[in-house]
Amino acid sequence: MTRDYSQFLPPTAKDGSARRKPSTLETLGWQPFFAQQISVGELEDTPPVRVTEVHRSGLHALGEGIEITIPPGPDATVGDWLLLDRTLPTSSRVLKRKSLVKRRAAGSDRQVQLIAANIDTAFIVTSCNLDFNVARLERFIALAFEAEVAPVIVLTKSDLSDTPEQYVDEAKAISDRVPVVVLDARGEEPKSKLSEWCRPGQTVAFLGSSGVGKSTLVNALSGTQAIETRAIREDDAKGRHTTTHRQLYILPDGCAVLDTPGMRELQLTDAETGVADVFADLHKLSSLCRFNDCRHETEPGCAVLAALGDGTIDVERLDRWKKLAAEERHNTASLAQRKSKDKALGRTIRQIQKTNRK
Numbered sequence: 001m002t003r004d005y006s007q008f009l010p011p012t013a014k015d016g017s018a019r020r021k022p023s024t025l026e027t028l029g030w031q032p033f034f035a036q037q038i039s040v041g042e043l044e045d046t047p048p049v050r051v052t053e054v055h056r057s058g059l060h061a062l063g064e065g066i067e068i069t070i071p072p073g074p075d076a077t078v079g080d081w082l083l084l085d086r087t088l089p090t091s092s093r094v095l096k097r098k099s100l101v102k103r104r105a106a107g108s109d110r111q112v113q114l115i116a117a118n119i120d121t122a123f124i125v126t127s128c129n130l131d132f133n134v135a136r137l138e139r140f141i142a143l144a145f146e147a148e149v150a151p152v153i154v155l156t157k158s159d160l161s162d163t164p165e166q167y168v169d170e171a172k173a174i175s176d177r178v179p180v181v182v183l184d185a186r187g188e189e190p191k192s193k194l195s196e197w198c199r200p201g202q203t204v205a206f207l208g209s210s211g212v213g214k215s216t217l218v219n220a221l222s223g224t225q226a227i228e229t230r231a232i233r234e235d236d237a238k239g240r241h242t243t244t245h246r247q248l249y250i251l252p253d254g255c256a257v258l259d260t261p262g263m264r265e266l267q268l269t270d271a272e273t274g275v276a277d278v279f280a281d282l283h284k285l286s287s288l289c290r291f292n293d294c295r296h297e298t299e300p301g302c303a304v305l306a307a308l309g310d311g312t313i314d315v316e317r318l319d320r321w322k323k324l325a326a327e328e329r330h331n332t333a334s335l336a337q338r339k340s341k342d343k344a345l346g347r348t349i350r351q352i353q354k355t356n357r358k
Contacts, residue, residue, distance in 0.1 A: 022201065023064065025063065026200070026201050027201070027250055028256060029050060029256045030201070033098050034048065034095050034098075038083065042083060046085055046092070046093070047083070047084050049066055049068065051076050051077065052249075053245065053247050054076070054245070057069065058071045059072075059074065059082075061084070068089065070084075070089040070092060072090070073091065074091075076117075078115075078116050078117070078246045078258060079248060080097065081095040082094055082095070098118045101114075101116045101117075101122070101143060102269070102270070103143065103266055104267035119204070120203050121202065122140070122144040122150070122207055123194070123217070124141065124144070124154065125206055125208035125214050125217065126155060126212050127211070128155055128182075129157060129161065131209055137153060137171065137174055140208070141178055141274075141278050142277070142278045143207075143271065145278060146272075152178065152180075153171045153179070154217070155167055155182045155183070156183065156213040156216075157212075158182050158183075164182065168180060175278055175280070177277070181194065186220065189220075190220040198253075200253055200255060201254060203255075203256040204258070208263070209263060221251055221255075222251050246260050267327065269328065269332050271328050272328060272332070275328050282317070282318065286304055288303035289301060290302070
């Protein structure tokens with residue numbers, strides 16, 4: 001019997017239109033990028049599944065007629081694609097990622113936390129209230145740029161503000177590469193205004209602090225109330241954590257949506273390119289400085305200070321750029337030191353084990 005492998009391949013016709021109803025894998029976000037990494041034989045023996053949740057007990061994954069919890073083993077995060085080893089699930093292979101969103105984990109142990117993999121669009125959600133913070137938005141956008149994920153700023157609760165235009169203008173001024181969408185998260189606007197990015201086969205993620213409406217937006221897109229939501233504290237506009245873990249939801253129209261817990265601390269690491277992309281104007285100016293190691297403080301021939309003097313750039317934006325770039329360099333260096341020490345410790349342990357065996 002010849003097996004039909006068309007369900008694992010992208011459904012395209014000569015004119016680019018769909019030939020048939022998308023398969024389960026395609027609604028989960030299966031794309032040619034992943035199909036090209038494996039052979040037909042591998043599909044037979046190790047069917048692809050996508051990680052939708054990560055818990056201490058293991059990875060929850062979905063595939064074509066498959067729903068499974070894989071015990072801890074594969075180094076995977078939400079959104080990853082695995083080739084499922086049915087005999088030994090912990091040996092399932094993680095496919096090469098199309099994108100990876102990560103940050104420095106909270107605390108002082110200098111580790112990287114993987115947030116999500118294989119995301120196409122990151123909706124960076126904030127409210128038109130005290131939650132709105134340009135510096136935080138810049139961090140999230142740098143995170144997305146570094147991961148090669150398309151960022152979109154989503155402004156919610158504009159109806160509660162007397163000056164929503166001010167928030168829109170500040171958001172648009174961050175980067176001309178980032179669209180800004182204003183909407184009411186509780187109605188039909190999310191479906192209509194975000195439809196450009198929420199297409200079948202795409203994977204989108206909602207990122208932002210607590211209480212800005214991320215879970216409400218997921219509910220609006222799915223047409224259900226599957227995710228619990230809670231009101232913000234009125235005195236400071238801060239949200240209460242409702243979403244406690246990252247989870248990938250599959251919408252009826254075939255778009256995968258990731259809901260994430262609110263992030264009050266976002267430390268960047270290995271994100272030099274992302275920071276440079278957010279502050280593209282300042283990065284370009286810095287290349288014109290007389291000295292390659294110019295700190296843009298008192299050095300002669302500094303193109304950045306010259307632009308500041310003639311009013312071309314804003315001092316607050318310059319300060320945010322210098323702070324974020326310095327933080328990124330520090331975190332990247334700290335993590336590199338941690339990796340180096342771990343490798344050295346590993347070599348020492350292997351040498352001791354080798355000596356003991358003699």
